[in-house]
Amino acid sequence: MNLSDLRDELATRADDLGPTTDLRAGVADGVRRTKRRRAVATGSAATLAVAALAVGVLTSVGRPAPPAPATPPATSAAPVTGTDGMPFRTVPDAPGDVVKDGLRLRARVADDALVAGTVGDRGQTRISASWTPTSTHVALTGTCVLPGAPADVAERYQVRVRVEGMTGYFGSGCTGTPAGRDLTADWTPGDPGAGWSELTPGRPATLVVEVVEVVGGTRGAAVTLPDVQLAGAVYEVGEETSVRDVAGTTVVALPDVLEHEGYRYRIASVTSSALASGPLPRVAAPSGPALVTWGSSGDGLAAATADSSLRLTGLPGSDGGRSLGSWGTDPVPAGSTGTLALAAEGQRPDHGTAFLAVYTLIP
Structure with missing residues (x-):
């Protein structure tokens, strides 16, 4: 076979393989997904995660990966260390998580189990979630996000969390930027170790989360905020x-x-x-x-x-x-x-x- 025949044969075989996937696009898409999942990761942990994902994309773009070496290189089983010197890992989404617009209420945190949780649509100033208690030992969370609002604007508003039909509420200020993707419990009602006496196991209850204006207007008055986003949850706590x-x-x-x-x-x-x-x-x-x-x-x-x-x-x-x-x-x-x-x-x-x-x- 002369040089011209060899060139034609190689071209024919290349055509049979089909179009080549754009490696750069695959890597970029993988990095974007990783950044969304690891919004709270910092420093070397986030960098390592992106690098690992990029390698995975490069070996799965439609062409066979090269055979693995007979003796794989040594790897370290040591956990990634966070900035405080403690082991760090990202918790992936799990069945039962409530996830919306970059906020997440996890189905289980430590030994606490989510029994009612909701993340509202943008602009909703009142949301609710119902459940039937099996325990009086609960923890509550409530979050109010005003995207991009400076502190002096956000502090004019307060999120209030209560159970429908009960007197009183738990409250905290709104924020322009959430502390992280995961929303954690803020309040544990009732006397220590005794549980919340106002809850009755077996009797349906409804958590209500709402935002009110506490500075600059009628104190406690309902408001209209097109960009506000509320979230609230009830966790039954572990031992x-x-x-x-x-x-x-x-x-x-x-x-x-x-x-x-x-x-x-x-x-x-x-x-x-x-x-x-x-x-x-x-x-x-x-x-x-x-x-x-x-x-x-x-x-x-x-x-x-x-x-x-x-x-x-x-x-x-x-x-x-x-x-x-x-x-x-x-x-x-x-x-x-x-x-x-x-x-x-x-x-x-x-x-x-x-x-x-x-x-x-x-x-």
């Missing part, structure tokens, strides 16, 4: 561990399972003591990754001891201080050592309970 005061009364109910950056952590220990006198809680720092929930609880603590606080020592990178009567959770990155201890700043109150709970990673 809890009680923190009790010296009299044996439950003062805080801590969830048995917490979630942080896509990973679940289970409560491993709880240490508590009276705030008034004596040693405050301290534990050996877990080697991590772990979470530590700490603070204090007691009637009127915040008002009675405005100049006092609790401080957590032994945790690198923590700002340390919390006002009395409040609590929260801090990450404990892998490799942490030493002792975590609570210390009182200012005058110690004559009542109240301090506590420190450690959560360890669920494999």
Whole structure:
């Protein structure tokens, strides 16, 4: 076969393969989808996700992928680390999630289960969702987004969350930009560990979420906002561990399972003591990754001891201080050592309970 015949034969075989897919378009489309799914990802984690997706697209554009090597290259099973030094992964959409316009109410968060949830259309100033309670232990969320509104405009409006037929409501300010794609529970009604007495298991209930104007107009008046978007949900919470005061009364109910950056952590220990006198809680720092929930609880603590606080020592990178009567959770990155201890700043109150709970990673 001469050179001319060889060229003709190659051209014929190429035509038989059909048109070639545009690799650049496939990669670009894949990157756009990844950015939407990982809207809250930052730094190297997001970059790695895009790179991995691009490789997948390049090997699936209609032509056979090259054969895999007999011995695949070594890969690391270590999890991606977030900016706080903790394991990070994106939680994909799952059956039962409520997803709309870039907002998501997950069907399950830690051990809490979504039983009613809705994301409204743009411009709706009142939305609702009904369910039949099986438990009085619930958590509520309500979100009001005014896209692009500066803080001084958004703060004129408030989202209010209530159950139809009940008096009172829970409220928070609107925002111009949501903190992230996933909307989390904001309020846990009822006394600690006792549940919400106004709910009756088996009796249908309706969650109502609405936006009202609280600054610059008639306080609490209904409004018309073409761009506003509301979301609301009810979660039945999972098992809890009680923190009790010296009299044996439950003062805080801590969830048995917490979630942080896509990973679940289970409560491993709880240490508590009276705030008034004596040693405050301290534990050996877990080697991590772990979470530590700490603070204090007691009637009127915040008002009675405005100049006092609790401080957590032994945790690198923590700002340390919390006002009395409040609590929260801090990450404990892998490799942490030493002792975590609570210390009182200012005058110690004559009542109240301090506590420190450690959560360890669920494999």
